Amino acid sequence: MANLSLAAKRRFVQAIFTLLGNSYFPGFAYRDIYQGKLKAFCVPFLNCYSCPGAIAACPLGSLQSLLAVQRLSLYILGFIAVFGAAAGRFICGWLCPFGLIQDLFARLTPKKHRLPKPLTRIRYLILILTLALPILWIGQSGLGAPYFCQYLCPAGTLEAGLLLGLGRPELRPLLGPLFAWKVSVLAVFLAAMIATYRPFCQTACPLGALYGLFNPVSLWRLEIAASRCRRCRAPACRKSCPLDIPVYRRPNSPDCIRCLACTKACPNGALAFRTGVGSESASPLWPRQYTGEKV
Amino acid sequence: MNRRISLFLLFVGLAMLGAGLARGEAGQVLAKAIQICLECIGIG
Numbered sequence: 001m002a003n004l005s006l007a008a009k010r011r012f013v014q015a016i017f018t019l020l021g022n023s024y025f026p027g028f029a030y031r032d033i034y035q036g037k038l039k040a041f042c043v044p045f046l047n048c049y050s051c052p053g054a055i056a057a058c059p060l061g062s063l064q065s066l067l068a069v070q071r072l073s074l075y076i077l078g079f080i081a082v083f084g085a086a087a088g089r090f091i092c093g094w095l096c097p098f099g100l101i102q103d104l105f106a107r108l109t110p111k112k113h114r115l116p117k118p119l120t121r122i123r124y125l126i127l128i129l130t131l132a133l134p135i136l137w138i139g140q141s142g143l144g145a146p147y148f149c150q151y152l153c154p155a156g157t158l159e160a161g162l163l164l165g166l167g168r169p170e171l172r173p174l175l176g177p178l179f180a181w182k183v184s185v186l187a188v189f190l191a192a193m194i195a196t197y198r199p200f201c202q203t204a205c206p207l208g209a210l211y212g213l214f215n216p217v218s219l220w221r222l223e224i225a226a227s228r229c230r231r232c233r234a235p236a237c238r239k240s241c242p243l244d245i246p247v248y249r250r251p252n253s254p255d256c257i258r259c260l261a262c263t264k265a266c267p268n269g270a271l272a273f274r275t276g277v278g279s280e281s282a283s284p285l286w287p288r289q290y291t292g293e294k295v
Numbered sequence: 296m297n298r299r300i301s302l303f304l305l306f307v308g309l310a311m312l313g314a315g316l317a318r319g320e321a322g323q324v325l326a327k328a329i330q331i332c333l334e335c336i337g338i339g
Contacts, residue, residue, distance in 0.1 A: 033331055040325035049328040050335045057328035061335065065327040066320070075315025075324065081308030085301050150334035161336045171338065179337035219301045 006264055010093070014100035020055075021045070021097060022159075027052030031167035042076060044083040045096035046207050048149075051159035052167075060130070060207045061156070064146030067134035080207070084214030088221065092201055092208045093257035098155040102200060105193035106242070112197045114244050120202045120255065126152070127206040150178070154186040154200060161186075197242040201257060212254030220275050222251040222263075228270035240265030247271065 004012065021043045024034035034055050042059040049057045059076050066073045083091055092099050106112065126148070134144035149156050161182055165171050192199035201208045215221065229248055237247035240261045245253045247262045251271070263271045315321075333339030 033329070035329040037325065039328035040321040042324065048332070048335050050332040057324050061332065062324045062327060065332075066323060071320075071323065073315055073320050073323070074311040074318065075320035078308045078311025078313070078315055081304060082312060085304035085308055145339065146332070146334050149332060150337075150339060153335065156332070156335035157337060160332065164331060165336045165338065171336065174338045176338075178339075182337035214304070217297055217300045217304060219298070219305065221297075 006260055010259060011100070011103070013094050014097070014103070017045070017095040018097035018100055021047045022051055022053030022055070024053050024055050027054075028163070031164055033164075042079055044079070044091050046098055046153075046155050046205065047096075048153070048156040048159040050156070050164060052163050054159070061146055061149050061153075064130060064134045064148060067131065068144035068146060070135065070144075080210060081214075084211045084218065086219050088215035088218035088252070088258065089208060089211045089254075089256060090218075090220060090258040091211055092205075093259045098158075099198065099201060099257070101158070102193050102198045105190065106197050108194050112242070113195050115196055115199070115202055122203050123205060123209040126204055127209040130206040148206060151181070152185060152204065154182075154189045157182040157186040198257065202243070202255070208257075209254075212256075215254050215256055215258075216252040218252075220273060222247070222256070222258075223272060223274045224248065224251050225270045225272070228268045229266075230268055230270075232267075236265040236267055237262040237271055 027033055031052060033050055033052055038055050039049065039057050041056045042062060043056045046060060047054055047058050049061055059080055063073055063076045130148040133147045137147065138144055161179065165175050165179055189200050231248060235248050238244065241247055242259065243255050245256055260273065263273060
């Protein structure tokens, strides 16, 4: 493990959490879902609870489902706040299964296009709509619905829609225009994953948008050693960032998924992620090659 | 300063989590999550 590159370590951690979050293997075999008590708990990342393998609930799906019956869940909001305050979008970069899928698709082509900034801000609008619509848009039943899951979430389509919708004979006749729409949305995101890095995280994920708001104030965050930063003309930190964030100016941008690539790229070792709850002067985790430790 | 904010947010998050558990919200999450979500599949 120690000899693995940072990217390989990240893939490994992503794969482990994907497996852990979806470890109800009979569900895949019998096209059914886990119905045990673990589903009272959420995973911190986007993972459809109707995925046949899911052993816990999706925080975003659960939050919306409860909002749809006019209940604001302190449990889920608190859960998201705890993970956000601890690590921000580290969850997106290292734990999220749909993030892993996007990373794997990204490997198909080396050249990636940047998305226009306004497009990446749509995720905040989607976040507001995700939280507001289940309360405000009441159907004929007198209840709202988890509209993000219903109309947009490609993770749900991939993990639950395709496996259960097509896999269960009694559900197949019920598939109609809505299913076709959701599959189209998934197809668009899958295609975009080849052309640009993590298009869903950048443009549409409400959970990532929420975690991103915590980035500047999370306990675990990126810090720059001012004495080491040379303000390079072509900063290696920005060049290494798959999201093209000017790390030297905005080290804890809400866009950052904390892949940590920049910490390895800086030739002066000016970037490091700081951890712990000690004093402000507690030693950050500078890359080991700059601290005299054996790499 | 940032550290204090993060600790405050962590504390608020834990307090909300605890309050939600005390209100029985984990049971409500369970009740939703053990049903197949037709909206997620694209039927509902």
